[in-house]
Amino acid sequence: MAGFWIRINPQGCVDGSVHEEYVGPLAEDAHKQFTPRVRDRRREATEGWRHELVGHDEWDQRAKPCLLGQCEHRKAAS
Numbered sequence: 158m159a160g161f162w163i164r165i166n167p168q169g170c171v172d173g174s175v176h177e178e179y180v181g182p183l184a185e186d187a188h189k190q191f192t193p194r195v196r197d198r199r200r201e202a203t204e205g206w207r208h209e210l211v212g213h214d215e216w217d218q219r220a221k222p223c224l225l226g227q228c229e230h231r232k233a234a235s
């Protein structure tokens with residue numbers, strides 16, 4: 158399955174996505190794409206940032222509204 162890695166902030170809002178084909182199957186490698194420095198990755202992990210592999214349908218449901226700024230999280234934050 159060619160899916161997408163999505164990057165989720167501690168509030169549960171999707172902050173970015175990258176093709177699985179480009180990154181590979183490991184969440185750690187997906188995290189590296191977004192956050193190159195290991196120290197920053199450790200900090201983000203303790204803050205609750207997550208990286209999940211999703212298929213196309215799930216991407217449409219979960220990631221798209223966030224990336225377009227039309228999700229519940231942003232409404233709640235503003």
Ligand SMILES: [Zn+2]
Binds near residue numbers: 223230
């Ligand atoms: Zn969101």
